[in-house]
Amino acid sequence: MAVMTTGNTSRADANRRRILDVALAELLRDPDASMDQIARAAGVVRRTVYGHFPSREALISTLVDGAVEALAEADARAREGVADPAEAVARSVLAVWEIADRYRLLVALAQRTVTVQGIRERLAPLRENTVRLLQRGLDEGVFRSPLPAPALAYVHEQMLFAVTEAVNDGLVAAQEAGRSAAVTALTAAGVPASTAAALVAGVSEDKKPDG
Numbered sequence: 001m002a003v004m005t006t007g008n009t010s011r012a013d014a015n016r017r018r019i020l021d022v023a024l025a026e027l028l029r030d031p032d033a034s035m036d037q038i039a040r041a042a043g044v045v046r047r048t049v050y051g052h053f054p055s056r057e058a059l060i061s062t063l064v065d066g067a068v069e070a071l072a073e074a075d076a077r078a079r080e081g082v083a084d085p086a087e088a089v090a091r092s093v094l095a096v097w098e099i100a101d102r103y104r105l106l107v108a109l110a111q112r113t114v115t116v117q118g119i120r121e122r123l124a125p126l127r128e129n130t131v132r133l134l135q136r137g138l139d140e141g142v143f144r145s146p147l148p149a150p151a152l153a154y155v156h157e158q159m160l161f162a163v164t165e166a167v168n169d170g171l172v173a174a175q176e177a178g179r180s181a182a183v184t185a186l187t188a189a190g191v192p193a194s195t196a197a198a199l200v201a202g203v204s205e206d207k208k209p210d211g
Contacts, residue, residue: 016052018042020066023059035059061118068122070099075126085137086191090182090203092133093160097178100164127153134189144190156185179204 022042026033035056039046053059078095082088120127130153137143138152145152163181166172172180179200186196 012052015044015048019044019049019052019059020063024063027060027063064119065122067099068126071096071123072126072129074099075129079129079133085133085140085142086186086189086196086199087203088133089137089185089189090196090200092130093182093185094178094200094203096160097181100160123157127157130156137189142191145188152189155188159184159188 019038019042023033023038026038026041030037035049036046038059039049042049049059053062074095075092078091079088082091131149134143134152134156135149138145138149143152147155160181163172163177163184167174167177182200182203183193183196186199187193191199
């Protein structure tokens with residue numbers, strides 16, 4: 001029985017990471033990229049790719065899981081220590097957008113190859129955090145909506161996907177899309193447009209690095 005040494009394990013992990021990185025780049029460039037294309041771009045034989053991922057769907061599912069984890073981490077970091085629900089929503093959308101923009105074509109691809117229900121299940125923890133945040137805003141009167149918080153969270157989530165599609169279709173400038181998404185999320189929750197725009201502008205300035 002062959003024993004995998006530490007060196008072999010590290011090499012296998014590096015190959016897997018490279019395959020995932022290259023697959024993301026290839027799928028963003030060509031949503032119909034095949035496993036053969038991905039293998040060639042990664043500089044490995046097809047058997048190596050299939051050794052890590054038994055199917056194209058498994059590869060895409062792994063990428064989607066990674067994207068969702070990154071989204072959840074960005075959301076949590078952005079909202080940490082922020083008391084005002086409106087500011088928390090603005091910071092969350094702006095932080096998540098930085099990741100969502102990178103993964104926007106991958107998300108569209110995943111909707112073709114992974115069931116929509118599967119994506120919703122992956123996003124459940126992030127959605128639960130959003131529901132709690134929106135509920136707090138509704139309870140404090142910061143948000144005003146005829147929808148209960150769970151339904152409003154669903155609108156919030158679908159709005160983000162819709163803005164990514166608008167960017168893909170050239171309807172929204174990519175450099176402005178994050179702010180637009182944040183303002184739209186706040187207005188959907190009942191924050192006046194002028195107030196939402198001013199808040200997002202302030203948060204965006206605050207997020208800029210010094211110097």
